[in-house]
Amino acid sequence: MSCTLGEVKNRADLIIYWGGNPAECHPRHFTKYSLMPKGKFVPNGRKDRTMVLVDIRETPSVKAADLFLQVRPGKDFEVVTALRALIKNQRVDKDRLVETGLTFEQLQDFAGILKKARFGVLFFGMGLSMTRGKHMNSASVLTLVAELNAFTKFVAMPMRGHGNVTGSDMVIRWTTGYPFGVNLCRGYPRFNPGEFSTVDLLLRGDNDAALILGADPGATMPQPAIDHLARIPTIVLDPKVTHTSQLARVHITTAATGISAPGTAYRMDEVPLPLRPPLKSPYPTDEEIVRRIRQAVQGKPPWLPNSNGKRRLV
Amino acid sequence: MELNVVKNATCTFCGCVCDDIELHANHERIVKTKRACILGEAWFKHHTAERLYPDALIDGKPASVDEAIEKAAEFLYRADMPLVYGLSNVTCETQREAVHLAEIIGGVIDSHTSL
Numbered sequence: 001m002s003c004t005l006g007e008v009k010n011r012a013d014l015i016i017y018w019g020g021n022p023a024e025c026h027p028r029h030f031t032k033y034s035l036m037p038k039g040k041f042v043p044n045g046r047k048d049r050t051m052v053l054v055d056i057r058e059t060p061s062v063k064a065a066d067l068f069l070q071v072r073p074g075k076d077f078e079v080v081t082a083l084r085a086l087i088k089n090q091r092v093d094k095d096r097l098v099e100t101g102l103t104f105e106q107l108q109d110f111a112g113i114l115k116k117a118r119f120g121v122l123f124f125g126m127g128l129s130m131t132r133g134k135h136m137n138s139a140s141v142l143t144l145v146a147e148l149n150a151f152t153k154f155v156a157m158p159m160r161g162h163g164n165v166t167g168s169d170m171v172i173r174w175t176t177g178y179p180f181g182v183n184l185c186r187g188y189p190r191f192n193p194g195e196f197s198t199v200d201l202l203l204r205g206d207n208d209a210a211l212i213l214g215a216d217p218g219a220t221m222p223q224p225a226i227d228h229l230a231r232i233p234t235i236v237l238d239p240k241v242t243h244t245s246q247l248a249r250v251h252i253t254t255a256a257t258g259i260s261a262p263g264t265a266y267r268m269d270e271v272p273l274p275l276r277p278p279l280k281s282p283y284p285t286d287e288e289i290v291r292r293i294r295q296a297v298q299g300k301p302p303w304l305p306n307s308n309g310k311r312r313l314v
Numbered sequence: 315m316e317l318n319v320v321k322n323a324t325c326t327f328c329g330c331v332c333d334d335i336e337l338h339a340n341h342e343r344i345v346k347t348k349r350a351c352i353l354g355e356a357w358f359k360h361h362t363a364e365r366l367y368p369d370a371l372i373d374g375k376p377a378s379v380d381e382a383i384e385k386a387a388e389f390l391y392r393a394d395m396p397l398v399y400g401l402s403n404v405t406c407e408t409q410r411e412a413v414h415l416a417e418i419i420g421g422v423i424d425s426h427t428s429l
Contacts, residue, residue: 028354160328161329163327163329163402163403164402164406165425168401170406171413172401172425181422181424181428182423182424185394185420187420206395208394210399214400214402215401250371250385250389252369252382260363263406263407267329273324275324277320287411290415293383297390297415300387
């Protein structure tokens with residue numbers, strides 16, 4: 001259950017940020033989309049909204065919050081589970097809440113705030129989705145939000161980090177049916193995170209070549225995954241010579257997205273926006289290079305996957 | 315010098331994708347931004363249209379784009395399980411091309427979402 005940021009601006013009277021620090025990571029999120037703007041059903045802007053921040057430590061975002069709940073690291077799932085029980089007036093063992101870092105009273109108070117909202121929105125960040133519990137944490141807040149719709153209108157939205165990562169989910173979804181980690185080895189799409197997700201593939205050493213574009217895994221991934229990229233022929237497309245380029249066999253310099261390369265990017269609420277690049281790059285765009293690589297591959301003899309997983313020329 | 319002013323430019327630094335940025339650019343760099351946040355301003359001013367890097371590198375040595383494309387195509391064609399990864403800082407049009415390429419080379423396509 002989600003909505004656009006325009007609906008948040010016009011309707012949301014309760015804003016929750018969970019495991020994120022928008023003041024530093026998405027600096028205009030408060031002022032442009034969520035907290036400050038005056039909207040149709042929240043005519044007084046900030047005065048009509050309540051903001052709750054849930055995080056493991058005090059960040060600069062705390063200053064913007066009406067209520068800050070400090071969860072003990074790795075205990076988000078337990079907090080969400082307790083909240084799900086409390087909103088339905090189910091019994092919660094007070095002694096077992098101690099490990100979450102929050103008291104029964106704090107959680108009951110929070111559950112009351114959730115139910116009292118006219119239109120609530122829960123933005124969740126990587127502090128929730130990338131820590132202990134990972135996708136189970138995301139699933140639990142989505143369930144909490146779904147259940148809150150028995151009482152009021154409530155939506156959830158992930159705080160996406162990189163520029164067009166939402167776009168890659170959208171494009172891979174409408175072309176293959178799945179959002180990410182899609183294996184086309186057998187000629188049809190298969191989806192299984194944990195098996196076909198990049199870090200797992202690289203840690204197992206499954207890939208025997210890699211094309212990296214719009215990312216610099218050499219600076220962000222676990223070292224054994226980077227080591228595997230250095231062992232296999234890796235190709236990098238990037239406006240700069242990156243960490244990954246330095247361990248790659250091939251690097252091609254491309255124009256910078258949105259600055260000297262035109263196209264479309266998706267905002268975190270899945271609204272597509274056109275790019276308006278002000279500069280003209282001396283380098284080709286990523287789009288052109290990928291298309292030319294594809295055409296070069298298509299010029300070679302076609303093959304089919306064999307039963308042993310190897311290729312067979314037709 | 316006359317500056318090229320772009321109104322309502324779109325910033326792709328973070329997931330907010332603000333589309334109300336005003337950019338003032340000369341022929342090689344963005345000199346002024348309006349309404350961009352501190353991260354967006356750094357992003358826009360950091361990328362220029364200068365030729366700072368070689369067109370392409372093969373095994374660390376400068377090469378032409380044509381050679382690099384041929385080499386890349388050869389590596390991906392020969393691989394049994396190639397990986398196409400990243401896609402976060404490229405356009406949707408590029409992502410669509412990348413899916414097509416991944417299908418033809420029989421590979422895995424993945425983004426930052428899986429991290």
